[in-house]
Amino acid sequence: MQYISTRGQCGHFSFSEALLTGLAPDGGLLLPKHYPQIDTRTLARWRILSYADLAFEILSLFATDIPSEDLRRIVRKTYNAEVFGSEEVTPVRALRDGIRIQGLSNGPTLAFKDMAMQLLGNLFEYVLAREGKTLNIIGATSGDTGSAAEYALRGKAGIHVFMLSPHGKMSAFQRAQMYSLTDKNIHNIAIEGMFDDCQDIIKALQNDDRFKEEYHLSTVNSINWGRIAAQIVYYFKGYFEATQSEHEEVSFCVPSGNFGNICAGHIAKQMGLPIRRLILATNENDVLHDFFTTGRYKPRDTANTWVTSSPSMDISKASNFERFVFDVMERDDDPVRALWAQVDAGKGFDLGVHLDAIRNRYGFVSGKSLHADRIRTIAEVYADGDGLIDPHTADGVKVARELRQADEKIICLETALPAKFAETIVEAVGGDVAIPRPAALANLEQLPQHVTVLPNNAAAVKMVIKERLDGAV
Numbered sequence: 089m090q091y092i093s094t095r096g097q098c099g100h101f102s103f104s105e106a107l108l109t110g111l112a113p114d115g116g117l118l119l120p121k122h123y124p125q126i127d128t129r130t131l132a133r134w135r136i137l138s139y140a141d142l143a144f145e146i147l148s149l150f151a152t153d154i155p156s157e158d159l160r161r162i163v164r165k166t167y168n169a170e171v172f173g174s175e176e177v178t179p180v181r182a183l184r185d186g187i188r189i190q191g192l193s194n195g196p197t198l199a200f201k202d203m204a205m206q207l208l209g210n211l212f213e214y215v216l217a218r219e220g221k222t223l224n225i226i227g228a229t230s231g232d233t234g235s236a237a238e239y240a241l242r243g244k245a246g247i248h249v250f251m252l253s254p255h256g257k258m259s260a261f262q263r264a265q266m267y268s269l270t271d272k273n274i275h276n277i278a279i280e281g282m283f284d285d286c287q288d289i290i291k292a293l294q295n296d297d298r299f300k301e302e303y304h305l306s307t308v309n310s311i312n313w314g315r316i317a318a319q320i321v322y323y324f325k326g327y328f329e330a331t332q333s334e335h336e337e338v339s340f341c342v343p344s345g346n347f348g349n350i351c352a353g354h355i356a357k358q359m360g361l362p363i364r365r366l367i368l369a370t371n372e373n374d375v376l377h378d379f380f381t382t383g384r385y386k387p388r389d390t391a392n393t394w395v396t397s398s399p400s401m402d403i404s405k406a407s408n409f410e411r412f413v414f415d416v417m418e419r420d421d422d423p424v425r426a427l428w429a430q431v432d433a434g435k436g437f438d439l440g441v442h443l444d445a446i447r448n449r450y451g452f453v454s455g456k457s458l459h460a461d462r463i464r465t466i467a468e469v470y471a472d473g474d475g476l477i478d479p480h481t482a483d484g485v486k487v488a489r490e491l492r493q494a495d496e497k498i499i500c501l502e503t504a505l506p507a508k509f510a511e512t513i514v515e516a517v518g519g520d521v522a523i524p525r526p527a528a529l530a531n532l533e534q535l536p537q538h539v540t541v542l543p544n545n546a547a548a549v550k551m552v553i554k555e556r557l558d559g560a561v
């Protein structure tokens with residue numbers, strides 16, 4: 089399988105190259121040249137597979153330059169009860185009203201980012217060892233990506249991680265989780281700004297070809313193709329858990345920010361998985377909801393990005409969205425380049441003429457959830473005896489309930505565990521309700537924290553990277 093850029097200005101990439109490159113050299117995002125097509129018989133065969141074996145089948149279609157026995161070993165090392173808490177890896181449960189919740193947050197950092205990142209850590213280690221290379225990962229996080237990357241890469245030979253996060257904008261738990269790591273290859277940098285500022289700094293470093301090459305920089309941000317590929321797997325798994333036969337359809341409701349999670353759902357649907365609708369849920373930062381209701385996409389600056397109680401969705405520039413638009417444009421890179429030139433000029437674009445196709449052919453609809461909605465939803469689910477859900481998942485459940493059609497089977501993706509966002513859970517159900525937390529994390533907030541605070545400035549970040557790497561043995 090070969091990979092092409094949504095901007096069409098560079099050649100082909102192998103899976104391993106796509107993995108190590110992140111952003112394409114022409115500023116676009118990498119996608120497989122075509123989506124493999126899965127027929128009903130193959131689906132029936134896959135239905136009975138374990139998570140790891142299903143991941144092997146799906147990833148072999150994309151990672152064609154990794155020998156089968158190596159890939160099988162890597163997925164088994166990644167997707168097991170030891171890392172994800174159960175053999176099912178992503179267990180599906182039903183709420184009292186019939187909406188299903190697929191648990192994607194049972195990995196080491198209690199958020200769905202682990203699903204892709206744990207695989208990426210093992211793939212990086214494998215590819216780097218094979219090619220005798222070293223790699224320095226730079227990334228921006230609004231909370232969950234950073235910790236997932238750090239827990240996936242901590243202590244791995246040949247890899248350093250420089251993770252930018254918005255200073256003071258993450259929950260106490262998220263901060264503690266990242267900043268308490270003591271591994272020498274993990275470097276936390278807090279930027280005086282918002283998540284989008286962090287992301288802009290990463291883009292600036294990526295576009296500095298000399299610096300990027302000299303310091304072997306790469307990213308594991310949600311634009312990395314390896315992450316999208318890994319995420320495709322749980323859509324298939326969720327489908328099998330919620331259905332009896334390949335003639336049934338399901339819809340997925342996805343709490344969204346950077347459009348990475350739901351982009352994998354879009355690809356699963358394009359591969360032939362019987363997905364009726366992809367329901368995108370936003371919080372107050374509703375750039376994507378605007379797009380799916382009006383066809384207009386206009387990213388916002390940080391002054392117009394709200395800090396909310398579902399902070400991992402506080403994103404006003406959806407970095408994976410270009411992949412979807414490439415498909416909507418029938419995979420023609422000319423219009424994609426033109427649209428993103430408009431985005432870069434601060435103007436945004438209007439795809440209103442494609443809204444019918446976006447709804448009917450691609451199955452996309454959207455909804456929005458506010459602070460009061462997620463508080464109420466957490467309280468209602470708890471009162472129904474269905475336990476606690478986290479604020480992001482609550483945004484999803486709120487939107488799923490609102491948009492659900494008669495006899496529609498909806499799987500809402502659980503993108504984090506409530507333990508990560510205790511403040512909001514207490515607001516919803518009161519302080520007397522015990523919030524389950526894995527024993528290993530009992531004293532997390534009491535551990536010493538390691539973080540360097542820097543101004544919102546790419547040059548300052550470069551300096552720290554140079555210092556740490558030039559000083560490292």
Ligand SMILES: *Cc1c(COP(=O)(O)O)cnc(C)c1O
Nearest residue numbers: 232344345346347348349400503
């Ligand atoms: C990252 C994240 C999201 C948003 O996912 P995208 O892939 O950026 O759309 C939602 N919820 C949680 C808890 C997250 O960590």
